[in-house]
Amino acid sequence: MRQGTKRLVRTLLLLVAVGSASGCAAAKIRPWDRDLLAEKQMQYIPYPMVHALDEHVYFSKEGSTGGSDAAGGGCGCN
Amino acid sequence: MSEALARVEDYFVGRFTAMAGPCEVLVDSDDRARAGRALRAADKEARRIERKFSRYRSDNVIERINRARGRPIPVDEETASLIDYAVACYEMSAGMLDITSGVLRRVWRFDGSDRVPTAAAVREVLQHVGWHRVTWENATLTMPAGMEIDLGGVGKEYAVDRAAALIAAEIGDSFLVNFGGDLYASGWRRGERPWRVGVDDPEQTGEAALYRIDLPRGGLATSGDARRFVRWKGKRLGHILNPKTGWPVEDAPRSVTVIASTCVEAGTLSTLASLRGPGARDFLREQGVQFRII
Amino acid sequence: MQLGAGPGPEGGPTDPAPRAPSIRGKLKAAACMLFASGVPGMARAADAGPTTQLDITGLYYSEASRVSVIEPTARFTRLYPNGQSFFAQLGIDAITGASPSGTVPSGTTQTVTSASGTVTTRSASEIPTTKFKDTRVALDGGWTKPFKSFTPTLGGHFSREKDYQSIGANGKLSIDFMHRLTTLTLGAGYNRDEVFPVGGTTAGFTDPSLIIGTGSDPKRVTTGMVGLSQVFTRRWMMAMNLSRTHEQGYLTEPYKLLSLVDGTTGLTVGELTEKRPSTRDRTSVLVNSVYHLTENVIYTSYRYYWDDWDLRSHTLELKYRNVLADNTFLEPHLRYYTQSSSSFFKSNLIQGDPLPEFATSDYRLGPLTTVTLGATYGFRPRGSPGEWTVRLEYIGQLGDHHPNDAVGALRQYDLYPTVNTGTVVIGYHLDF
Numbered sequence: 150m151r152q153g154t155k156r157l158v159r160t161l162l163l164l165v166a167v168g169s170a171s172g173c174a175a176a177k178i179r180p181w182d183r184d185l186l187a188e189k190q191m192q193y194i195p196y197p198m199v200h201a202l203d204e205h206v207y208f209s210k211e212g213s214t215g216g217s218d219a220a221g222g223g224c225g226c227n
Numbered sequence: 228m229s230e231a232l233a234r235v236e237d238y239f240v241g242r243f244t245a246m247a248g249p250c251e252v253l254v255d256s257d258d259r260a261r262a263g264r265a266l267r268a269a270d271k272e273a274r275r276i277e278r279k280f281s282r283y284r285s286d287n288v289i290e291r292i293n294r295a296r297g298r299p300i301p302v303d304e305e306t307a308s309l310i311d312y313a314v315a316c317y318e319m320s321a322g323m324l325d326i327t328s329g330v331l332r333r334v335w336r337f338d339g340s341d342r343v344p345t346a347a348a349v350r351e352v353l354q355h356v357g358w359h360r361v362t363w364e365n366a367t368l369t370m371p372a373g374m375e376i377d378l379g380g381v382g383k384e385y386a387v388d389r390a391a392a393l394i395a396a397e398i399g400d401s402f403l404v405n406f407g408g409d410l411y412a413s414g415w416r417r418g419e420r421p422w423r424v425g426v427d428d429p430e431q432t433g434e435a436a437l438y439r440i441d442l443p444r445g446g447l448a449t450s451g452d453a454r455r456f457v458r459w460k461g462k463r464l465g466h467i468l469n470p471k472t473g474w475p476v477e478d479a480p481r482s483v484t485v486i487a488s489t490c491v492e493a494g495t496l497s498t499l500a501s502l503r504g505p506g507a508r509d510f511l512r513e514q515g516v517q518f519r520i521i
Numbered sequence: 522m523q524l525g526a527g528p529g530p531e532g533g534p535t536d537p538a539p540r541a542p543s544i545r546g547k548l549k550a551a552a553c554m555l556f557a558s559g560v561p562g563m564a565r566a567a568d569a570g571p572t573t574q575l576d577i578t579g580l581y582y583s584e585a586s587r588v589s590v591i592e593p594t595a596r597f598t599r600l601y602p603n604g605q606s607f608f609a610q611l612g613i614d615a616i617t618g619a620s621p622s623g624t625v626p627s628g629t630t631q632t633v634t635s636a637s638g639t640v641t642t643r644s645a646s647e648i649p650t651t652k653f654k655d656t657r658v659a660l661d662g663g664w665t666k667p668f669k670s671f672t673p674t675l676g677g678h679f680s681r682e683k684d685y686q687s688i689g690a691n692g693k694l695s696i697d698f699m700h701r702l703t704t705l706t707l708g709a710g711y712n713r714d715e716v717f718p719v720g721g722t723t724a725g726f727t728d729p730s731l732i733i734g735t736g737s738d739p740k741r742v743t744t745g746m747v748g749l750s751q752v753f754t755r756r757w758m759m760a761m762n763l764s765r766t767h768e769q770g771y772l773t774e775p776y777k778l779l780s781l782v783d784g785t786t787g788l789t790v791g792e793l794t795e796k797r798p799s800t801r802d803r804t805s806v807l808v809n810s811v812y813h814l815t816e817n818v819i820y821t822s823y824r825y826y827w828d829d830w831d832l833r834s835h836t837l838e839l840k841y842r843n844v845l846a847d848n849t850f851l852e853p854h855l856r857y858y859t860q861s862s863s864s865f866f867k868s869n870l871i872q873g874d875p876l877p878e879f880a881t882s883d884y885r886l887g888p889l890t891t892v893t894l895g896a897t898y899g900f901r902p903r904g905s906p907g908e909w910t911v912r913l914e915y916i917g918q919l920g921d922h923h924p925n926d927a928v929g930a931l932r933q934y935d936l937y938p939t940v941n942t943g944t945v946v947i948g949y950h951l952d953f
Contacts, residue, residue, distance in 0.1 A: 186752060190818050190842055193750075193760055193809040196910065198596060198610075199897075199946055202580045205592075206944065210918060212860050212885045213826040213834040215744065215764050216807035303602045308555050315551035319544050365669050365697070388556065487545075492552045496545065514545040 193217075230266055232259070238416075241266030245273040246281075246383055248407030252390075255416040256400040264397050269390040269404055276386040280309070280378045282329070289378065296372040299362075307366040309378055309385065316381075316495055317358045323502045324495070327370075328470035329377035330355050335475070337455035337466040349473040356470050384448055384494035387411045391490075403442070410447040411490045426484055426519060437521065446490030450497035451482040467501045478504045486517040574598040578948045585941045588618035596661075605666035614657035614682070621884060624780040624792055625869050625927075626934045653776075657682035670697040678712070684775075687714045691744070706748035706762075714740040716775055740770040756813040766803040773797045779882050784871040787929025793870065795881040803828040818842040826860075832886065834860035848901035854914070856893035862886065868924045868936050884937055890919045895944075907951040916942040 194200045194217065208214045232241045239262035241252040252269045254262040282289050292300050302310070316324040334344035334352050355373045362369040370376070383406055391404050391411040403412045403422045412422045421443035440447065455466040457475070464475035483500045487493040496516060500507035511518040575597055582590040594612035659680035665672060674693040680686070691710030698705070746764035753759065773795060781791040805826040812819045820840040827833045835858070842852045863886040865879040895914030901907070920937025927936060 186755065186758070186813075188813075191758070191811055191813055193811060193820075193822075196948065198576050198578045198594060199910070199912065199948055202578060202592065202594070202946060206580075206582060206916070206942075207858070207891075210885065210916070210940075210942075211834070211858060211889065211891060212832045212863065213803070213805070213824075213828075213836070213858075215766055215803060216762060216805040216824045216826070217764075217809075301603075304604075312551050312555040315547065315554075319547050319551075365667075365701075367669065385555070392556070488549065489552050489556070491555060492545075492548050495548055495552075499544065516545060 230270055232263055232266055234259075241269070243270045243273075245270065246277050246386065246406060250407065251403075251405040252394070253403040253405070253422065254398070254400055255402065256398070258400075261398045261400060265394045265400075265402055268393045268397050272390040272393050273386050273406060276382060276389065279305075280382045282375070282377050282379060289376065292368055292370065293375040295368075295370065297369070299367050299369040301367045304366070309381065310363060310368065310376075312381065312491070313376075313378065314358070314363060316499075320499055320502070322358070322471060323469065324380070324498060325356065325358050325470040326376045326378060326380065327358055327361065327374050328356050328468060329379070330373075330375050331468050331470070331473055334473075335457070335466075335468065337457055339456060339458075341458040343457055343459050343464075353473045356473070380498065381491060381494065383407060384409050384446070384490040387490040388446065408449050409490050409494060410442065412442045412444055412447075415443045426482075438519070440484070440486070440519070442486065445486055445488050446493040447484065447486050448490055448494035448497050449482055449484040450494070450501045451480060465501075467498070469502065476502055476504045480507050480520045482519075482521040483507055483511075484519040485511065571599055571601045573953055574600065575951045575953070576948070578946060581945045583943050584618065587940065588616060588620060591615045603666070604672075606664070608661075608663050610659075610661040612657075612659040612661070612680075614655075614659070616657070617654045620653065620776075622776065622778050624778050624882070625782065625787075625789065625931055625936060655682050655684075657685075671695070672697075684717045685714065686717075687712060689713065689742075702752040704748075704750040706746070706750070708744075708746040708748070708764075710742075710744040712742040712744075714742065714770075716740070716771055738771040740768060740772060742769075743767045758811055760807075760809045762805075762807040762809075764805050764807070766801075768801040768803070770799060772799060772801055774881075774883055777881065777883050779867065779880055780869040781872050782869045782928060782931065784873060785929055787927070787931040790872050795883065796879050797865070797881055798830065798879055801828055801830055816844040828863075830886070831864040832860055832862070834858065848903070850897075850899045852897040852899070854893070854895045854897065854912075856891070858889075858891040858893075860889050862888045862921075868926055869928075869931065871928065884918075884920050887924070887937065888921045892917045892919075897946075906953070907949055910946075910948040910950075912944075912946040912948075914944045914946075916944065918942070 189195055200217075204214075204217075230241060230243045232239055234240075237255070237257070239254045239256065239259065241254070241262060243250050243266070250269070250273055252262075252266050254265050256262055278284065279287050280289055281287065282293065284290060288300075288302055288306050292302070310326075313324075313326045317326070330352055331349075334348045336342065355371075355375070360371055360374065361376075368376075387404050387406050387409045388411055390406070391402075391413060394402055394404065395413060401412075401414050401416045401422075403410060408427075410424060415421060421441040424440045424442050424447060426438055426440060426449070451465060451467070456463050458464070462477065464477065465479045465481065467476045467479050468474065469476050479501045483497040485493045485497040485500065487496055493516075496511065496514060497518075500511050500518070500520075503510045508520055511520070576595070578594045580590065580592040580594075582588070582592070592612060592614045594610060596608055596610040598606055598608040600606045657680055659678070661676065661678050663674065663676035665674040672695040674695070676691045676693075678687065678689040678691075689710060689712030691708065693706060693708035695704050695706045697703070744764060744766045746762055748760060748762040750760035751758060774797075775794075777795045778792045779795050780789045781793055782789055803826065805824055807822065807824045809822045810820070812821075818841075820838075820842070822836075822838045824836040825834075826836070836856070837858075838854075838856045840852055840854045842850050844850045863881070865877060865881060866883075866887040867877070867880045868882055868887075870876070870880060893914060893916045895912060897910055897912040899908060899910040902909070918940040920939075922935045922937055923932060924936060927934075
């Protein structure tokens with residue numbers, strides 16, 4: 150438990166580092182540079198329903214779960 | 228709606244009036260019903276865009292923005308994309324293309340006379356020009372009182388491209404959209420023929436075509452209108468205004484025609500070229516686009 | 522007719538104008554954006570009214586000689602011009618087949634009575650499984666609406682099957698910074714699951730034939746997550762999510778059993794139900810990246826997971842969206858997953874040894890590696906609305922075939938044989 154918390158703090162620090170390092174790079178993107186970013190395939194999960202099916206399959210076959218969202222309903226998958 | 232559909236040679240021509248000018252849709256087909264569908268789609272879209280973005284109406288988003296007197300106005304997605312496009316043009320032209328410059332028309336009248344506004348009048352109105360005074364964030368626009376925006380500079384070309392996309396979704400035939408001289412051609416006609424576009428003599432609009440352009444595919448737009456000018460110190464000043472000085476661009480070409488992949492791009496490039504006055508030709512050469520300057 | 526390069530009817534003097542050869546390219550990108558806001562759908566911009574989307578997916582899942590699942594799902598989404606949207610989703614799962622009961626091969630032909638009342642006869646070396654048949658109905662709904670830089674999202678979930686019920690709610694808040702280039706997301710969820718196994722829930726380490734109905738002891742799952750997404754360039758963005766889940770209540774699998782074997786011969790002398798702790802804390806860090814080449818897109822993700830049952834896992838996923846034509850793409854997909862064993866995983870219990878505090882022989886809590894290979898083909902048929910996707914996938918699961926704690930006769934059997942699974946997912950998306 151305690152070890153987990155330490156790791157959590159370390160991860161949060163890493164998150165902050167990623168965020169601040171990107172500050173200067175970010176300023177270069179103008180509105181008209183968003184053409185590619187605006188496309189449907191330019192999302193982390195372009196097909197959320199297929200993704201949910203995948204998660205469901207892996208949940209029923211593996212010991213780990215979660216990561217991408219706070220949502221998710223359980224199932225009694227054997 | 229006052230649409231008219233006629234058979235000319237081996238294609239159909241549909242005509243209607245919108246956005247203060249004559250509009251045409253040419254359809255390379257033998258099927259009257261399909262041509263009719265294309266015409267109705269174009270007519271409907273032209274009217275929709277005119278209604279939504281015309282600054283002469285009192286019931287649209289432009290009116291809400293222009294009467295906000297400093298209040299933030301959230302806008303819909305389509306308006307936001309047009310404003311985003313205008314911002315892109317503003318930045319890449321170093322402030323020469325500015326949708327807030329329309330208020331300069333309060334002091335300039337391009338009626339062929341020799342009346343020019345006083346320096347004081349120009350200075351006064353210039354206080355209300357400049358996109359840098361506007362806050363545009365998260366699809367919400369906040370603009371000081373007294374300023375106005377006008378999307379008319381891109382509206383007609385945008386309508387052409389939108390109408391073309393709608394027609395393409397409706398029929399498979401080759402077609403050409405012409406809204407008051409701003410055009411889009413969808414592709415080669417049957418028999419691998421291009422659409423033929425006559426470019427008017429700016430001095431005699433509608434009477435004599437100076438030359439012809441073959442346009443198989445893409446957008447075409449012309450900027451400049453030789454009938455709108457004032458005379459000053461023996462010079463003839465066209466209606467293209469520099470938003471920084473508040474004065475017309477000197478020695479601007481009378482007419483700049485550009486071909487690009489969409490009508491919107493063609494329109495913006497031709498205006499950008501006009502704003503460079505005598506440098507228009509070099510500018511367009513550098514861009515590597517097809518153009519004609521008169 | 523010469524254009525561009527040729528002299529016009531009237532040439533003008535040149536001006537020392539600044540060179541700007543890139544304007545055309547920038548303009549093209551800007552125009553692209555302008556029309557990206559709804560040209561194919563059209564309905565979106567037309568008088569800015571609300572639009573509806575329909576998504577249908579169908580999953581067919583088949584594990585060689587074990588489970589097969591058919592899962593159709595339909596989702597309706599209503600989108601409003603101000604960015605607000607609602608969705609409602611109905612999914613049905615029809616599961617049939619057999620799942621490993623947790624016991625080891627008996628060494629002799631045997632007949633087993635399971636908790637669900639079915640009877641199976643099997644050969645000596647076969648992994649005992651429990652046959653089952655179930656239908657699950659799931660309802661999901663959600664709402665989201667952007668308010669300036671803040672986008673809250675709310676969702677609800679309900680699912681029910683013969684012996685399991687799940688009800689949950691979740692909320693999320695995304696905050697945009699730096700002109701929407703940086704997004705911070707905070708989320709939380711709560712789920713309450715209840716198991717009603719045939720014959721009642723088991724107390725753990727009991728003879729399966731003597732199951733006592735202990736009434737309902739729900740499983741409560743609380744999740745919290747923090748995410749940061751960053752657009753780095755016009756083509757590249759990355760996100761990092763940290764999530765923490767606390768589970769409490771009945772975490773045991775009611776139908777999973779442990780074999781009680783003779784310490785020397787390895788022959789089965791009895792069976793006991795498994796027993797797991799009543800809490801579990803899971804943590805995961807997920808890193809996602811999307812990179813847009815000129816047309817094709819590369820998706821990569823990596824997840825590191827750990828929990829207080831001492832299970833740790835690494836998941837690496839790679840997808841490459843390869844655009845074949847205007848309206849078709851082929852996306853190969855590779856996933857590698859590997860986990861270490863939980864602290865109380867045992868392939869069997871030895872008769873006469875003192876009972877451990879907890880034990881399970883569920884292969885999902887033992888050492889395990891999963892390899893997934895697949896491809897998605899997507900297309901928009903000409904002249905008809907909507908986008909179709911078809912995906913075929915192979916999932917191979919490799920357990921520890923001959924675990925160290927196997928005794929006697931059990932050493933000769935493959936206790937965790939490789940499980941091969943095939944899935945087919947068909948999806949259809951329609952805007953109207």
